[in-house]
Amino acid sequence: MSRGSVVAKRYAKALFQAANDKGLVAETESQLKLVVDVVESSAELRAFLSAPNITLETKKQTLIQAFGAEASPIVLGTINLLIERGREGELASVLAAYLQVAGEALGRADAHVTSSKPLSADEQAKLADKFGALLGKTVRVTNSVNPELLGGLTVRIGDTLYDGSLKGKLERLDKTLQTAAI
CATH class of the missing domain: 3.40.30 (Glutaredoxin)
Incomplete structure (x- = not known):
């Protein structure tokens, strides 16, 4: 198992636990999928998120403005954590791992x-x-x-x-x- 997938699975497990505690597993899945779809479909947004000369605060504020209405605080908090730790490139892997973790837990x-x-x-x-x-x-x-x-x-x-x-x-x-x- 690659290091990236291990890290993504850790984030996914934590996200699932938080979502499960609040009874928002399905909603969290759809919100995370929406964010990943938008990021994956926009080369400009991917470049913005990976640009080293843009501050972490600017990146986080931009994502909150872009997805604040569609994404719950749980999803936004996970994305912010990924950005803070320089793992914004793992977003799609976190979604894949979340789908797997949620699927196992929910049968x-x-x-x-x-x-x-x-x-x-x-x-x-x-x-x-x-x-x-x-x-x-x-x-x-x-x-x-x-x-x-x-x-x-x-x-x-x-x-x-x-x-x-x-x-x-x-x-x-x-x-x-x-x-x-x-």
């Missing part, structure tokens, strides 16, 4: 499904039910499209990859045939 898992075409809401719900029964958790599905899969889909839940894609099946068949020929 929830996130499934990242890659398919050759967009999945309908009904197909996503069926996948969530199927993997939820397999894992004994509530599963949330996010879908991305990759036309190179040819057909089928891949599902990543945590560190586990379920490959039901046509491309993956063809690659496994090719390996089997190559080892059988030797």
